[in-house]
Amino acid sequence: MLIEARGVTKSYGRTRALAGVDLTLARGEILGLVGHNGAGKSTLVRAIAGLEGIDGGALRVAGTDRSRGYTLAAAEALGVRLAYQELSLAPDLTVAENAYLSYRGALPRLTWQRTAGRRIARALDEIFPGHGISVHARVGELPMPKRQMVEIARATLADDVSLLILDEPTESLGPDAAASMYAHVHRMTAAGASVLLISHRMGEVLAHCDRVAVLQDGRVTAVRPAREVDEHTVLRLMGGEVHAAAEQRAPAPAAAARAGEPVVRFPVGRRGAGTLEVLPGEIVGLAGLAGQGQQELLERLWRPGLRALSRAGASVPRSKAFVPGDRQTSGILPLWTVAQNIAVGTMRRLARAGVIPRAGEQDAVATWVERLAVKGGAAAPILSLSGGNQQKVLVARAFASDARLILLDDPFRGVDVQTKNEIYARMRAEAERGRSIVWYSTENSEMAHCDRAYVFRAGEIVAELRRPDITEERIVAESFAAIEDGEEVHV
Ligand SMILES: Nc1ncnc2c1ncn2[C@@H]1O[C@H](COP(=O)(O)OP(=O)(O)OP(=O)(O)O)[C@@H](O)[C@H]1O
Numbered sequence: 001m002l003i004e005a006r007g008v009t010k011s012y013g014r015t016r017a018l019a020g021v022d023l024t025l026a027r028g029e030i031l032g033l034v035g036h037n038g039a040g041k042s043t044l045v046r047a048i049a050g051l052e053g054i055d056g057g058a059l060r061v062a063g064t065d066r067s068r069g070y071t072l073a074a075a076e077a078l079g080v081r082l083a084y085q086e087l088s089l090a091p092d093l094t095v096a097e098n099a100y101l102s103y104r105g106a107l108p109r110l111t112w113q114r115t116a117g118r119r120i121a122r123a124l125d126e127i128f129p130g131h132g133i134s135v136h137a138r139v140g141e142l143p144m145p146k147r148q149m150v151e152i153a154r155a156t157l158a159d160d161v162s163l164l165i166l167d168e169p170t171e172s173l174g175p176d177a178a179a180s181m182y183a184h185v186h187r188m189t190a191a192g193a194s195v196l197l198i199s200h201r202m203g204e205v206l207a208h209c210d211r212v213a214v215l216q217d218g219r220v221t222a223v224r225p226a227r228e229v230d231e232h233t234v235l236r237l238m239g240g241e242v243h244a245a246a247e248q249r250a251p252a253p254a255a256a257a258r259a260g261e262p263v264v265r266f267p268v269g270r271r272g273a274g275t276l277e278v279l280p281g282e283i284v285g286l287a288g289l290a291g292q293g294q295q296e297l298l299e300r301l302w303r304p305g306l307r308a309l310s311r312a313g314a315s316v317p318r319s320k321a322f323v324p325g326d327r328q329t330s331g332i333l334p335l336w337t338v339a340q341n342i343a344v345g346t347m348r349r350l351a352r353a354g355v356i357p358r359a360g361e362q363d364a365v366a367t368w369v370e371r372l373a374v375k376g377g378a379a380a381p382i383l384s385l386s387g388g389n390q391q392k393v394l395v396a397r398a399f400a401s402d403a404r405l406i407l408l409d410d411p412f413r414g415v416d417v418q419t420k421n422e423i424y425a426r427m428r429a430e431a432e433r434g435r436s437i438v439w440y441s442t443e444n445s446e447m448a449h450c451d452r453a454y455v456f457r458a459g460e461i462v463a464e465l466r467r468p469d470i471t472e473e474r475i476v477a478e479s480f481a482a483i484e485d486g487e488e489v490h491v
Contacts, residue, residue: 018054049165209226301320
């Protein structure tokens with residue numbers, strides 16, 4: 001056994017993150033770790049990676065007791081590597097410099113920069129062929145999917161990786177990059193390494209893992225061979241209020257044909273050849289392969305600038321709210337509580353003129369904390385929340401405001417399936433009340449919840465789909481139809 005945990009406990013103040021975890025991981029095995037936001041998944045893998053001491057129980061790694069005095073350096077010496085859910089790269093350094101920082105000891109002193117660059121380039125080529133990333137690029141300038149690729153590649157750099165821990169690795173990768181990553185994971189395990197995979201994407205977990213372990217309130221409550229269970233069963237095992245209806249629910253029916261003047265009309269593309277239009281009460285998706293200009297468009301809708309608005313017919317309402325997908329660089333106010341982070345809709349920068357009425361503020365906060373099951377509650381400091389729960393707070397902030405237009409920049413990464421379904425239903429209810437939503441997602445299947453979706457390719461709109469044609473297959477087909485002229489694609 002590479003990992004053996006027996007009765008492992010860990011508390012943060014009064015929060016019991018791990019309440020007696022029993023788990024084993026064999027050499028060469030891929031083990032999926034699933035559970036709701038806040039179940040304890042990240043805490044457990046941080047303990048295994050030596051980033052977090054445990055309070056009680058026993059943890060054995062590679063046959064030795066590591067219950068006390070186990071550190072990151074000790075874990076790395078055993079070949080344990082963690083690719084973080086929260087990207088851990090230094091944004092001001094280049095890709096090569098970040099690689100160097102992880103492997104200082106292992107690289108020749110004088111030629112380190114070249115060596116680190118070569119190694120990370122080789123790892124990227126192997127895992128994500130066609131990645132299009134320069135090792136001289138500053139990490140902060142890379143779009144999320146590419147940063148995630150660097151994060152994963154960096155974790156595989158050491159020669160002697162015995163355990164690769166992937167914490168929601170595919171949340172911002174496109175389907176092709178995710179497939180390449182899993183192919184590499186299988187190559188690594190064929191060579192004897194083990195992999196621990198945390199993911200909310202049940203399909204991926206069942207397709208690639210040998211066994212699935214379910215974590216619930218800090219305990220492993222079930223372990224099953226992946227080929228013996230289906231998504232429905234795993235969701236049931238995850239328990240709580242999950243029942244059959246919590247599976248990726250069929251999208252709610254689209255409202256009857258919308259009418260009225262568009263709330264948004266905005267030029268798209270280099271020569272403004274296309275136009276984005278959004279009607280009152282409409283949910284509009286920005287679909288396509290990752291990084292085709294969808295996020296740039298959201299940014300421009302958020303801060304349109306006078307020039308864009310001076311175009312004939314262009315309009316974007318003043319009353320709008322923005323939900324970023326990258327909570328690290330925008331969004332979370334780290335010193336504040338959950339309630340304060342939600343109520344901050346009153347600050348102009350975060351929700352322009354989309355303001356939570358003062359009198360209703362407490363109620364609005366309480367309602368949304370409950371609706372989205374923010375584990376930790378309204379009074380908790382935001383940084384004490386699990387990643388998925390922090391993300392829910394950003395979503396709550398936008399919906400608790402009275403903004404007419406809500407801009408969503410891939411905001412549900414890391415949010416568990418049950419809560420996602422709750423959010424989809426909420427979005428539909430808010431649209432019924434006349435709000436408009438513009439939504440970019442790296443998960444093309446999510447676009448099925450939209451009334452209409454624009455497919456983007458190289459910054460241009462190449463197709464417009466309506467229900468029931470907004471399927472993953474159609475989106476991919478339209479994306480590739482637009483590049484048949486032999487243009488190079490990076491996905
Ligand atoms: N540094 C911390 N301080 C206080 N509480 C914490 C801290 N880190 C985690 N917790 C709490 O421990 C519990 C488990 O969190 P953890 O991050 O392990 O959950 P998770 O299963 O990884 O969730 P997610 O799917 O959202 O990433 C949560 O209730 C969380 O609020």
